[in-house]
Amino acid sequence: MDTALRALAEPRRREILRLVWDRERAVGEIAASVGVSQPAVSQHLQVLREAHLVSDRRDGARRLYRARPDTVQALREFLDDYWTSGLSQLRDAAEAAEQSKRSKRRREH
Template identity: 45%
Template sequence: MTTYAVDAWTALADPTRREIFARLAVRPRSVTDLASELPVSRPAVSQHLRVLKNADLVRVRPEGTRRIYAVDPDGLRAMRAELEMFWSAALINFKRLVEAEPQENGVRP
């Protein structure tokens, strides 16, 4: 079986994967637990979890005969850093635009 690399943003673009990820952010769960709460089959949940795992957004650990999935803090940290980079760039650009606008009555904020 071929595994395709997918980035975290692409992985979370799917609404079902976002819902699975949100549920895992509350607490770790098994595939069976997740499937019982969602309108998708257990095999579909497994496929979504595989994508999230390949995107480094979830970790899996064996617990007896079950596999327990949880949010991977390292993957979440990487997404947050990327988002903060975008936000910082947007704020810098906004500041530049505001400072470049002509001021009415010669008064600057």
């Protein structure tokens, strides 16, 4: 999970992840889009793959990559929990300061 966060910290990797989001793409295709060398893209894809953020499959001589919605979803939920747990603590503390309780139900949307 930390791997995924570190993978997303790099703007170029977010750009690449965007590209393979709606449809799978070949490495060369990605390299042409982002404007760096093909090895650079391969290295980024390796990082994304190790973070389980993309999946790959062979297509003849090419290799197609695409985003993995399951991992992306899991990461999103992790971040949601990360934030909300902290936010709820803050809100609880603020409320307790003036009158206490009753807002906990409002947090789950």
